[in-house]
Amino acid sequence: MDHSGPNHTPAAALGRTRSHAGSGHTLRLAVFSAKPYDRQFLNSARQSHDTTLSNLKITYHNFALSQSTVSLARGCEAVCVFVNDHLDASLLQSLHDYGVRAILLRCAGYDNIDLAAAEGLGFFVANCAYSPESVAEFALALIQTLNRKTHRAYLRVREGNFNLDGLLGRTLCGKTAGIVGIGRIGLALSRILVGFGCRVIAYDPYGENPSFLNYGAYVGSLDSLLSQSDIVSLHCPLTPQTRHIINDHTLQRVKPTAMLVNTSRGGLIDTHAVVSALKDHRLGGLALDVYEGEESLFYVDHSGDIIEDDELARLRVLPNVLLCGHQAWFTEESLEQISECTLGNLEDYLTGRNCKFSLVHREKTVAATPQDAGQVAASGAGNGMH
Numbered sequence: 001m002d003h004s005g006p007n008h009t010p011a012a013a014l015g016r017t018r019s020h021a022g023s024g025h026t027l028r029l030a031v032f033s034a035k036p037y038d039r040q041f042l043n044s045a046r047q048s049h050d051t052t053l054s055n056l057k058i059t060y061h062n063f064a065l066s067q068s069t070v071s072l073a074r075g076c077e078a079v080c081v082f083v084n085d086h087l088d089a090s091l092l093q094s095l096h097d098y099g100v101r102a103i104l105l106r107c108a109g110y111d112n113i114d115l116a117a118a119e120g121l122g123f124f125v126a127n128c129a130y131s132p133e134s135v136a137e138f139a140l141a142l143i144q145t146l147n148r149k150t151h152r153a154y155l156r157v158r159e160g161n162f163n164l165d166g167l168l169g170r171t172l173c174g175k176t177a178g179i180v181g182i183g184r185i186g187l188a189l190s191r192i193l194v195g196f197g198c199r200v201i202a203y204d205p206y207g208e209n210p211s212f213l214n215y216g217a218y219v220g221s222l223d224s225l226l227s228q229s230d231i232v233s234l235h236c237p238l239t240p241q242t243r244h245i246i247n248d249h250t251l252q253r254v255k256p257t258a259m260l261v262n263t264s265r266g267g268l269i270d271t272h273a274v275v276s277a278l279k280d281h282r283l284g285g286l287a288l289d290v291y292e293g294e295e296s297l298f299y300v301d302h303s304g305d306i307i308e309d310d311e312l313a314r315l316r317v318l319p320n321v322l323l324c325g326h327q328a329w330f331t332e333e334s335l336e337q338i339s340e341c342t343l344g345n346l347e348d349y350l351t352g353r354n355c356k357f358s359l360v361h362r363e364k365t366v367a368a369t370p371q372d373a374g375q376v377a378a379s380g381a382g383n384g385m386h
């Protein structure tokens with residue numbers, strides 16, 4: 001079926017879905033980088049969208065969307081992608097050529113898509129919101145694991161070694177925690193850290209969130225935050241402005257005993273600089289859920305492979321470094337919310353309804369009109385993230 005014709009609008013697609021249910025029109029969604037849990041939760045969420053998405057056919061691909069796999073999106077109205085599917089201008093052009101018109105990110109971050117190019121091609125693009133606590137609680141788990149060395153204690157006790165040498169930690173109560181970026185996750189982590197008795201400070205150049213003032217105080221610069229903090233936790237998005245926000249220069253401000261935690265995006269940290277700081281004892285510890293070079297590694301079993309990334313190899317063996325494979329989001333609740341939000345976004349696109357999670361200006365997308373949709377609320381700005 002050719003979806004690229006001039007009369008193609010999302011609402012028209014919905015109209016066919018609703019009123020031509022028996023006509024054989026199928027609305028196709030291709031889900032890339034799909035794991036068994038994605039299938040399970042999307043299939044289950046789908047049941048609550050049965051009326052509106054009755055003719056939806058979901059195809060799951062367990063590999064990433066890339067130039068070599070994009071042809072599998074041919075004939076699909078929409079694709080659904082995850083954090084390491086990299087949608088640059090050329091891939092977007094291919095998707096467009098194959099007739100795809102909507103891109104559903106089943107994640108919060110959107111640094112993996114060239115939004116300007118997507119908007120230029122008229123794509124609908126939306127991300128997902130889900131429990132910020134899932135990520136904030138994981139950041140706390142990393143902080144306390146690295147601090148109290150429970151990962152090493154667990155291994156020792158399994159071997160019958162009850163010696164405490166090398167397991168000395170520090171009490172969190174009374175320490176200063178610096179949060180870089182007070183959005184949903186930064187705010188949730190602030191609340192948790194206050195519960196531990198920490199003094200919480202934050203840096204966010206894009207304005208103050210009044211709710212944060214219940215938990216801590218803003219400082220005026222990243223340097224000021226870094227020089228005061230015993231724990232530094234990164235929660236800003238990856239953008240051209242924040243790429244390598246932790247680098248040789250900013251690491252000079254960090255206390256040599258401080259712990260750096262990154263559950264946001266790997267590109268926020270210059271890995272080479274942070275490895276040097278750890279080797280020179282200029283940084284006390286590092287906990288990463290995300291990594292600059294994760295795209296070619298994470299979410300796949302490489303235990304039988306030789307991993308060629310030397311900086312990752314160095315990080316994996318340092319005793320004051322804790323690495324995880326981008327799992328902070330990975331809770332049952334988040335999967336439920338992501339799946340529900342993804343299908344909700346698809347419905348918004350199809351009906352022309354205002355989409356809270358739209359990342360593109362509505363008027364530039366191949367938009368449905370309310371008349372087409374036969375219902376629907378006013379259109380307008382999406383989630384304000386353009």
Ligand SMILES: NC(=O)c1ccc[n+]([C@@H]2O[C@H](COP(=O)([O-])OP(=O)(O)OC[C@H]3O[C@@H](n4cnc5c(N)ncnc54)[C@H](O)[C@@H]3O)[C@@H](O)[C@H]2O)c1
Nearest residue numbers: 108109181182183184185204206235236237263264328329
């Ligand atoms: N590891 C995971 O599983 C996981 C899961 C969800 C989200 N994330 C990452 O976490 C990030 C934050 O998520 P969120 O929902 O809290 O986002 P959000 O948009 O609610 O908040 C981001 C905050 O960062 C601030 N910010 C932007 N540039 C900044 C800068 N230069 N310095 C300091 N602050 C800056 C923004 O003003 C905003 O307040 C996402 O962008 C995503 O990359 C990771």
